[in-house]
Amino acid sequence: MIALALPAQDSGEFNPPGIEQLHLPAILPWGAADGFSKQMLLVILSVVIIATFFLLAARKQQLVPGKLQFAGEMAYGFVRNGIAKDIIGGKDFMKYVPLLFSLFFFILVNNIYGAIPVIQLPSFSHVGGAYVLAGIVYITWIAIGIRKSGLKYFKLATVPSGVPIYILPIVIPIEIISNFMVRPVTHSLRLFATMLAGHLIVMIAGSGIEFLIMQENVLLKGASVLVLAGSVAMYMLEALIMALQAYVFTLLTAIYIEGALHADSH
C-alpha cells in the first residue's frame, strides 16, 4: 500500500498479484488447461487428516477419556451440542449431526491450510468447492422440507403467516428470491469470497514486502517492516476468519435445516 503511494523507483511499477495468481500451474496437467491442481491435493489431504484424527481419537473409547479422545470428543461435542443440538434441537437433531460435523471440519481444515506456511492456500479460494458444499446443503434442506410437509412445504416457505393479504404480492416474490435463489448463492460465495480475499491480502503483502526490499532507497526498504507488521496482523485476522467461516457455514446449514423441519411454525 505504501509502495503504491510512493513514486516507483528504477525497478519499475509495483505490479500487485491478481486473481489469476490463485491458479497455480497444475501438479499433474492433463487436457488443455485443467489438471491435478494443488487445491485438489489439499482437499484429498483434508479428508485423510480429518478421518485419521477422528478415527484415532475414537478408536480406543473409554469412559474416562485420554488426551486424544478428549480432544476428539471436544471437537465432536462442539458441533453436536453447540450447533446441531442448540439450533435444530428436539429429538431428531442426531440425524443431521454427521452432515454438520463433516461440513464443519471439512471446511475448517481446508480453510486453515491458508494459515499454514508452505501450504498457504485455502482450498475454497477456488469457488468450485464452495458451490458443491452449498449445493449439497441446498438439496438437503429442500428435501427435508418436502419430506416433512410434502409439496405444501413451498407454500409454507414462501407465504409467511400473519401477513395481510394485500402485502402478499410483494412478500411472496421476496421470499422466493431470498429463500430459494439467493440463499445458496450467498451461502457458497460467503465462504469463497472471504477465503479468496484473505489469500489475496496475504499474497499482496508478501509481494509488497519483496518489492520494497528490492528498492535502492533505504526508506523504502525500511517501509517493508511496516508492511510486514501489517501482514502479521492480517494473518491473525485471517486465521480467525478461517475458523469463523467454517462455523458460520455450518451454523447456517443448521439454521436452514431447522427452518425446513419446522416450516409450519415459521
Added chain:
Amino acid sequence: MNQVIISAATAGETNPLVPNVWEMGVVLVGFAVLMFIVVKFVVPMFEKTFAERAEAIEGGIAKAEKAQAEASAALEEYKQQLTDARAEANRIREEARAEGALILADLKEKAAAESARITAQAHVQIESERQAAVVSLRSEVGTLAATLAGRIVGEALNDDERSARVVDRFLADLENQNAGAAK
C-alpha cells in the same frame, strides 16, 4: 464450462466465479468419502461412548439413590421394631404387675380363710376337751371324795346309793357357788 475457463485463462483474465469442474468433482467425492467415514464410524463411536458415559453416571446415581432408600427403609424398620419391643416390654411388665397383685390378694384371702378355719377347729377341740374333762372330773372327784369320806367316817358310809346322793348334792352346791361367783 471447461471452454469458458480455458478461454478465460487464455485471455489472461480469470473470472473467479466460474468453477473448475474437476475441482468440484474432487470436493464432491472427497466430501462424500468423509461423510461416509463420519456416518459409518466416527459418529457411532462417539455416540456410543457418550451413551455409555451417561449410563454410567446415571447408573451410579440410581445405585446411590437405591442404597440411600434401602438404608432409610432399614432405619425405619429398626425404629419400628424398637418401638414395638418397648411397647411389648411395657405390656408384659404391666401384666406381671397385675398378675402379682392378683396372686398376692388370692394368697392373703386363702391365708385368712385357713387361719379362721384353724381357729374355729381349735375352739371346737378345746370345748370338747373341756367337756370331757368336766365329765371325767365329775366322776373321778366324786369317787375320790366318797372314798376319802368313807375312809374318814368308816363303815357308816358304805351304802353306795346314799353316798352317791351326798356327792351329787355336794357338787350341785359347788356348781351353784361357781355360778354365783361368775355372776
